[in-house]
């Protein structure tokens with residue numbers, strides 16, 4: 001293992017330089033909190049931020065999830081950096097979105113900002129080339145246990161759509177390739 005101090009200093013300097021942009025990103029996410037499985041705007045903001053780093057995020061996973069992969073310079077383990085996308089319905093909160101009453105009362109805005117900051121630090125320094133393995137950035141939909149009636153309706157509608165499929169269609173859906181195994185290292189505030 002070489003001396004990691006120069007790399008740490010480069011990362012600190014990239015993050016210091018990006019501080020106001022990262023803060024603005026988090027504030028924008030905060031000001032537009034969305035309820036679980038309907039975080040389209042939030043997901044697009046995260047995907048745009050990853051795309052600006054020349055990553056290739058996939059969107060629409062489990063409805064609104066986002067995932068992007070960054071390969072380091074040498075083979076090794078894969079870890080994920082995770083942030084949750086959804087807000088909570090707290091209409092009385094002073095920063096709740098007026099139309100929906102949803103707010104980031106759980107800090108998911110901070111998680112997503114950290115996710116983007118880690119991506120910037122790895123991409124905008126030589127870190128990605130010097131380290132080993134892979135980092136998978138995952139923005140996860142609907143962590144909060146709310147809005148259950150709407151979700152049940154969606155699940156029922158999905159079940160009806162599936163039962164209308166032919167047997168070969170159902171088998172093809174079940175047998176589609178599973179994602180590669182990854183070592184998860186969740187980055188959460190309340191987990």
Ligand SMILES: [Zn+2]
Pocket residue numbers: 084106107108143144190
């Ligand atoms: Zn939460």
